[in-house]
Amino acid sequence: MKKLLENRKVIRVLSIIPITILYLILFYGIFISIVRSFGIYEAIGLNKFTLKYLIDIIMNKEVQFAIIRTFVVSFVEALISVILAVLISVYLIKNDITNHKVLYVPIAVPHIVVAMMMILLFAQNGFISRIFYHLGIINDSQEFNSILNDKYNIGVIVAYVFKGTAYVLSVIYLIMKKNDYRYFEVAKLMNVKYGRYVRDILLPTSMDSLITSFLILFSFSFGAYELPYMIGNTSNKLLPVIAYEKHLSPNLYDKPIFLSINLVMIVIGVIIIVIYKKVLDNGYFKKQKHYI
Amino acid sequence: MVTLKNKNIIYKILVVLVVIPIFAIFIQSVILRYDYKSILPDVISIDNFKKFFTANYFKLLLSSILISIISAIITIIISLPIANILPNVSMNHRTTLYVIFLTPILVPQFVYFYGIQNVFAKTGIINTHLGVILSHVIVMMPYAIINLSNDIVLYGKKYEEVAFVMGVSDYKLYKDIMLPLIKGTLINTLGLLFIISFSQYFITLMIGGGVVKTYATYIFPLILGNDRNFAAKATFIYIAINIIIYIIFVNSKREVTDE
Amino acid sequence: MNSIEIIDGKIGYTKNEVLFENFNLKIQKKEFLTILGKTGVGKSTILRVISGLLALQSGTLKVSGEMSLCFQDSRLFPNMTVYENIAYPLKVKNYNKDEIKSIVDSLIKDFRLENIKDRKPNNLSGGETKRVALARCIATKPKILLLDEPTSNLDFEVKIEVRELIKNIHKKYKCTTVMVTHDIFDSLYLSDNILILGDKKIIAYISNQNINKDKNAAEYFKPFIEELNILKNKL
Incomplete structure (x- = not known):
């Protein structure tokens, strides 16, 4: 033994x-x-x-709209986060600002706290509203168009972008910096203008990580309950909120809707996994020493 | 003309954008009354913080921190062996394995929380501390595996072979060579995992069922409630803990070697 | 007519770490110069100064003509194929499509890259990578060619092949070539002149033919000659 x-x-x-x-x-x-x-x-x-639940999705208009709404919100927030992170990363690299760790702090802020921040800042009696009032832009708190619980879920998107940008930045800055270290000199000697360098070399070599970060952000926001419940639209809710309500509901007829939404989540999950695997297989993963 | 001041102004703006929301919470936590039409707050008090710190509150805070620490440590302990084996797996299978490990991050949380809730209910660990801890571990596993394997892949196979040839046991290899090398990453990952666990609301709710309370489940209804000042106090402490952990652990210098 | 000139240069990466002071160098047009020296003495640094990647702390640098530097680790763009890598410097200079095609095709033929022209760099061997890097370097027909340790880390056979390639490039394109190497054979075979660098000084700057006539150069080469003799006797 x-x-x-x-x-x-x-x-x-x-x-x-x-x-x-x-x-x-x-x-x-x-x-x-x-x-x-x-x-x-x-x-x-x-x-x-x-396949009843699958058919239900096709029949149920409420669920369909919710799917589209949630898809758009998740897609937009993930896209904006990635784009902002790229812009910030290029800016930091070009200007050689290596000590920017404070920009990663949103990673340590939990989502429900980001919701609180949004409420403090953007509520009708929140800080920004008060500043507008004192600047004379509005005459009363009621006039302030809050982005909380608004029609297009802008508040939810802003909240996700706050955290998402910091996360993507933390991932791609290191990769971009490493690539820049190698290729910037080559491009400089070829007299390549900086913008062209970013477009032809820096961006494509970081693309794998950008796509995987996008997928991770999308997946999270698509299935997350907290933020949309707290500051999302209350009449046209997002998928996770509807799902959770139906799940807790004692009404027997709500169960099928819950399961239908569950199916949608599963499909999204499968799609994300397939795309992710494709990126890993085709990318530099096989020669890379770092996994992201 | 680009002066030094202009050069970094975008950076300064970004820093302000990050800091302002956090500052807002701090401000709200000390403002007791603030009429909309006044420029300055009516009542500011720091004293109120003292009333905030009851015995029950500390019990909750400490048990919450403990749950997160335990979850983080368990996650790292079980993830290290996998991170070690990964470099030995052939490249062809590595991508598939990797996708499997990352499933909790790639698939919307909802899908597997629902299923896990069922499994835990059947095995009776739902609504228990054990259940909550395990559920946190499940969420954190991918992060631990990524962070640890990134580092181990750099050194792992190399030193393993040296140790094998020298006749050094695995245990000694770990203690004397590997652990010191990955110490930085370990601390980093520990901090990251703590923050992830400490921030979990939804899964704690689903698995803990209201029986197991963490700081997150305590804060949630406060944020949605009417007493903004009280909520801000609680939230400020919440953030402060996370940020302190972040500064100490996640920002500590990592040894990155380029080969 | 001077192609490259460094006058009274102070060369170093930081104010505290100065590698050379009062450095003077004149390189003629179409000259092939090899820079020899121990590792760490600053050979690659000289290339960086000439190419403009590292500024002189003081002194003057004069360069006439377009330059190209071939890095030691090749640095092929991983997101482009071999063909696209070679074509890129031409694309950047706004050559038209037909010109690019004809130049790149002829380079691919000269460097024997037909089989790999559609591959991405991470699928190439060491020798193939080097050949592509050289092709990319020479695509814009630069007046000055800078090579940083072109044959290091290569198999012996591949080394010979790359050496020949460099010789042919120099003959065909008649560019001023400055090559950094620590391979003695490369320098003896390829260059007109040799610059030997030592710790904070120039040990010698002599033509290939006159190595024995210079005391310092002869001193530098002595260990290699001794090794050669040992080998000669064994074989």
Whole structure:
């Protein structure tokens, strides 16, 4: 027995058991989630495979609009975050500002706290509103067009961008800097103008990380409940909010809607995984030493 | 003409944009009454903070911190072996493996929380501290694996082979060579994981079911409530802890070697 | 007629670390100069000064004509194919499509890159990478060619091949060539003149033919000659 334990390979295998168990739990959880959405729900007696929930999505206008709304919000916030992060990163590299760690602080701010910040700043009686009043731009707090709980969920987007930009920046700055160190001199000697250098060389070599960061941001905001619940539109809610409400609802008829939304989330998850894998396979991943 | 002052002005603006919201919370936490039409606040008080710190509050805060510390440590301990093995996996399989590891980040949280809630309910660990800790670990695993394997891939195989040839056991290899090398990353990752766990609201709610309370679940209804000052006080402490951890752990110098 | 001139140059990366002071160098047009010296003495730094990547702390730099530098680690753009890499400097200078095609095609032929012209750099061997880097360097027919350790880290056979390529480039394009190397054979085979750098000074600047006539140069080459003799006796 002792000999067995001394065997390197055995120890290695044993040591990865705990994490494997957790991943198995994770995948089993996903499996159950998928299975339920196709109608197999042992506990309440349903055990036939059905596409009912899939059809419900196609039929249910409320859910359809919610899907589009959520998709747009997530897409826009992820896109803006990535674009801003690229602009800031290029700016920091060009001007050689290496000590900019304070820009990463939003990563340490939880989403519900970002919601609080939004409320403090953008509520009708919030700080910005007061500044507008004292500057004479508005005459009363009621006149302030708050971006909280607004029609287009602008507040939600701003909140996500606050954190998202910092996150993407933390990822791509290092990569861009590394690439810049190698290729900037080459481009400079070729008399390439800086803008062209960024477009032809710096940006394409960072593209993999940009895409993967985008996917991660998109996935998170698509499925996250906290922010849209707190500062999102209350009459036209986003998908995670609707889903959670239906999930908690004692009304039996709400369960199918919940499961339909669950199906949508699963589909989005699958799409993201496929794209992510494609990026990894085609990219510099295989020669890279750093994984992101 | 580009003067030194102009050169960094965009940077200064960015810093201000980051700092203002945090500052706003601090300001709100000391303002007790602030009429809309006045320029300056009516009542400011720092004293009120003292009333804030009841015994129950500290109990909650400390248990919350403890849960996050434990979750972070467990995550790192179970993730290290995988991070070690990753460099030994052939390139062809690595991408697939990688995608599997990153599933919690790539798939919308909702999907697997729902499923995990079921599994935990069936095994009876739902509504327990263990359940909450495990659920946090599940969320944090990918981050730990990414951070640790990035570093280990740089040195791992190299020193492993040296140790093998020298007849050094795995344990010694770890203690004397690997751990000192990845110490920086370990501390970094520990801080990052703590922040992630400490910030979790939704999953704590789903798995903890209101029975297991963390600081996040305590703050949530406060933020949506009417007493902004009280909420701001609680939130300010929340942020302060996260930012302090961030400064100490995540910003500490990492050893990055280029090969 | 001088192609490159450094007059009374103070060369260093920081104010405190000065590699050379009162550095004087004159390189003629179409001359092939090799810079030799121990590692760390500042050979590559001289190239950086000539190319403009590193400014002189004091003194004057005169350069006549367009320059091109081939880096030691090649630095091919990973997002472009071999063809696109070679074409890029031409594209940047707004050559028209047909010109680019004809120049790049002929370079691909000269450097024997037909089989790999559509590959991305991360799929190339060391020798292939070097050849592409050289081709990219010479694409705009620069008047001055700077080479930073072009044959280091290459297999012996590949080294010979690259050496020949450099010789042919110099003959065909008649550019002033400055090559940094620590390979003695490269310098003896390829260059007209040799500049030997030492710690904070120039040990010698002599023509290839006159190595024995210069005391310092002969001193520098002595260990290599001794090694050669040992090898000669063994083989």
